[in-house]
Amino acid sequence: MRRVGQLTFDSHWTLSSSYNNYQSGSNLESPYAPLFFARDQYTPRQRAVLNVVWEIPVGKGRRWMSATNPVFNGVLGGWQLYWIGYLETGHFFSPSYSGSDPSNTNQVGGLPNRLCNGNLAPDQRSVTRWFDASCFGPPSPGTLGNSGPYVLEGPGYNNQNISIAKTFAITERFRFTFTASASDAFNHPNFYLPMANISVPGSVGRISSMVDGAASRQVELRGRLQF
Numbered sequence: 001m002r003r004v005g006q007l008t009f010d011s012h013w014t015l016s017s018s019y020n021n022y023q024s025g026s027n028l029e030s031p032y033a034p035l036f037f038a039r040d041q042y043t044p045r046q047r048a049v050l051n052v053v054w055e056i057p058v059g060k061g062r063r064w065m066s067a068t069n070p071v072f073n074g075v076l077g078g079w080q081l082y083w084i085g086y087l088e089t090g091h092f093f094s095p096s097y098s099g100s101d102p103s104n105t106n107q108v109g110g111l112p113n114r115l116c117n118g119n120l121a122p123d124q125r126s127v128t129r130w131f132d133a134s135c136f137g138p139p140s141p142g143t144l145g146n147s148g149p150y151v152l153e154g155p156g157y158n159n160q161n162i163s164i165a166k167t168f169a170i171t172e173r174f175r176f177t178f179t180a181s182a183s184d185a186f187n188h189p190n191f192y193l194p195m196a197n198i199s200v201p202g203s204v205g206r207i208s209s210m211v212d213g214a215a216s217r218q219v220e221l222r223g224r225l226q227f
Contacts, residue, residue, distance in 0.1 A: 006054055006055040006056070006057050006063075007052065007053070007054050008052070008053040008054075009050075009051070009052055010050075010051040010052075011048070011049060011050045011051065012048070012049055013046070013047070013048045014046065014047045014048070015045070015046055016043055016044070016045065016046075016047075017045070018039065018040035018043035019037040019038060019039055019040060020037065020038060020039075020040050021036070021037050036148065038148045038149045038150050038151070039092045039149075039150040039151070040092070040150070041091055041092050041093065041094075041149075041150050042091065043091075044088040044089045044090065044091055044156075044157075045089045045153075046087075046088060046089045047086075047087070047088040047089075048085075048086075048087045048088070049084075049085070049086055049087075050083065050084070050085040050087075051083070051084050051085075052081075052082070052083040052084075053080060053081070053082055053083075054080065054081040054082075054083075055080050056079045056080065056081060058076055058077055058079070078166050078167065079164055079165070079166045080164070080165050080166070081162070081163070081164050082162065082163040082164070082165070083160070083161070083162050084160075084161045085159070085160045085161070086157060086158070086159045086160075087156070087157070087158055088156060088157045089153070089156045090153045090154035090155050090156045090157075091153075091154050091193070092150035092151070092152065092153055092154065093150060093152050093153075093154050093193045093194075093196055094111065094147075094149045094150050094151065094152070094196060095111065095112055095114070095118065095131075095133075095136045095147055095151070095152060095196050095198060096109060096110065096111065096112065096196055096197050096198070097109055097110070097111075097112040097136075097138045097139075097145070097197065097198050097199045098197055098199045098200075099138065099199055102138060102139045102140065102141050102142070102143065103139060103142060103143055103144045104142065105144070107144065109199075110144075110145060111144075111145040111146075111147045111148070111149060112136040112137055112138055112139065112145045112147055112198055113136065113137045113138070113139055113140075113143075113145050113146050113147060114135065114136055114145075114146055114147035114148075114151065115134075115135050115136065115137060116132070116134075116135040117132075117135060118131050118132050118133075118135035118136060118151065118152055119131060119132075119151075119152060119153055120132055125155075127191065127194075127206065127207040128205070128206055128207075129205045129206070130154070130155070130194040130205050130206070130207060131152050131194065131196075131205050132205075133198050133201070133204045133205050136198045137198070138198070138199065152196065154191075154192075154193040154194070155190070155191040155192075155193070155194075155207065157190050157211065158188045158190065159183075159184055159188070159190060160184065160185050160186050160188070161181065161182065161183050161184070161185060162181070162182050162185040163179055163180065163181035163182070164179070164180050164181075165177060165178065165179040165180075166178055173227050174225065174226070174227045175225075175226040175227070176223065176224070176225050176226070177223070177224045177226065178221075178222070178223055179221070179222045179223075179224075180219070180220075180221050180222075181219070181220050181222070182217055182218070182219050182220075183217060183218045183219075183220070184216070184217045184218065185217055186217070187216055187217045189210065190210060190211040191207045191209075191210060191211065192207065192208075192209040192210060192211055193207075194206055194207045195207075195208065
C-alpha cells in the first residue's frame with residue numbers, strides 16, 4: 001500500500017502457471033491412456049487488482065476552499081472517491097465433440113483430435129469466432145482424440161467499480177453517509193466461454209452469454225445513518 005498526497009494505492013499482479021494431473025474416468029481424457037498434465041481451468045495466466053482511494057482536496061481542512069462557509073463545505077467539501085478494478089486473462093477451456101463411440105471403448109463424445117493450435121491471435125478473436133474450429137476434428141474410427149484438455153483460452157475479464165461518498169455531521173451524535181456507486185463503470189462487456197462442441201458447426205466458437213448475466217453498468221445510491 002502506498003500513499004501519495006491525497007491518494008492511497010493498493011494493488012497486486014499475479015503471474016501464474018497452474019497444471020493438474022487429471023484423473024482417468026472423466027470425459028476429458030481416455031481412461032485407457034496414461035495420465036498427463038494440463039492447464040487448470042480456474043487459474044488465469046495473469047490477474048491484477050487495483051484499489052485507489054482519493055480524498056478530493058476540496059473543503060474544510062483540505063487543500064482548496066478550506067476556509068469556505070459551512071453551507072458550501074456541506075455540499076462540495078469532504079468527498080472521497082473509491083476505485084476498485086479487476087483485470088485478468090481468460091480461463092482455459094476444452095474443445096469437444098459429440099456423437100457415437102468411434103474408439104469402441106464406450107466413450108461417447110469427449111476430446112477431439114487436435115490438428116493445429118486452435119487459439120487465434122487476440123486481434124482476430126470475435127464473439128462469432130473466438131477460436132479456430134478447423135484445428136479440431138472427431139477421432140478416426142478405432143482411435144481416441146489426441147487433444148489435451150483446457151488447451152484453449154477464453155475471454156478475459158475487465159471490471160472497474162467506482163464510488164463517491166461523503167459523511168455529513170448532522171449533530172455530534174448523528175452522522176449520515178451518502179454513497180453513489182457504479183459497478184462496471186465503463187460498461188465493458190465481459191463474456192462467458194464460447195461454445196466448444198465441434199460437432200455443432202452452427203454454434204462452435206460463438207459466444208452467447210455474459211459472465212454472471214451482467215450486460216451493462218449498474219448504478220446504486222446508498223445512505224447510512226450512524227448514531
